[in-house]
Amino acid sequence: MSLILGLFEAQMLVLAAAIIGRGGMTRRSLGALLIVLCGVLTPFTIGYAGFYDRWPWLSFAPFAVPLAIGPLLYVHLNGLIFDRPIPRWHAALPVAQFAYQAVAFCMPLDLRGAFDRQVQRPWLDPILAALLLASMVGYAVAALRALRRHRCWLVARRSNLAAARRVRAVLIAYAAIVTVRTGYLIADALIAPLSYFDMFGFYVVLAVVGNYMAIEGWRQADARPHPIVEPIERDWRPIAAAWMDRIEAHGWWRDPDLDLAELSRRLGTNTAYLSRGLNEGLGLGFAEAINGLRVEHVAARLRDGTDGDILTLAIDAGFGSKATFNRVFKERFGVTPSTYRRVSTVKNDAERPDLQRNT
Known part of the structure; x- marks a missing residue:
């Protein structure tokens, strides 16, 4: 299990570094998204290999910040469609999640264990799962609306729809992650609680989709994005x-x-x-x-x-x-x-x- 996820992670990190090195807002945001996906995979990659059993102090290490997935996807698509950044408040939840994990990681090991059993698992994990699902679905809907607007804009100007197809491919890949994640959450809530190892299928899907996005991002790194150009109001x-x-x-x-x-x-x-x-x-x-x-x-x-x-x-x-x-x-x-x-x-x-x- 660790070997499979580790190989996927290694390839994603190499491609992420190459994409970021090409410069530009859309490339940097895609590279950052790939790094975050690798971070989400890391606890399971090292966990299946027994790292947490051998080095318990790694618990709560802030590798995974899944609440950053939706905003970074939206930054990337917003750059492709509108050629502009998104407001900084979109970073509030990811920053809060990372800060919380960093603070918890600094706690003494015994206190961390008690906190995990009494607070994290019974209370915070369900809240985090709900926030993550809401974030992923919300950004998927926002991205879909932007895609439709982009396509209509291109059609009205009889432009090549290749740019819209690239945006759609990214959105379809993201939708696959959201769909599989939702299925696992439903199974955990309605059928039976899922164990650490039961989640392996979802993380394989996450790794495959992440690599697809990385490969396509590298292939299309120099493609013309053809963003919507809004009329500028001037005096x-x-x-x-x-x-x-x-x-x-x-x-x-x-x-x-x-x-x-x-x-x-x-x-x-x-x-x-x-x-x-x-x-x-x-x-x-x-x-x-x-x-x-x-x-x-x-x-x-x-x-x-x-x-x-x-x-x-x-x-x-x-x-x-x-x-x-x-x-x-x-x-x-x-x-x-x-x-x-x-x-x-x-x-x-x-x-x-x-x-x-x-x-």
């Missing part, structure tokens, strides 16, 4: 305003060949991001934003009383045609460029005598 106004400041400062609006792709490259972003930022931040399209800067420049020159030809000013500002310039200018100021110049000239002439009298 586009300051982002768009900063873009406009850069465009104006560099004079990029003067370039008659400027288009959305070229401006995106100069700003260090992409066309979709730039277009959305201008629309949601300023309520403007690309052409409206750039032509707005151009007509403001021409209008400022006209207000300054320049004698230059209006069409030349428009071309210098980046407009490609007179018709486009006249249309944009009239939409912006409500009058034609020539009328705007005439009104500005009259206004400047009216203000000039006042300035001379003041001087």
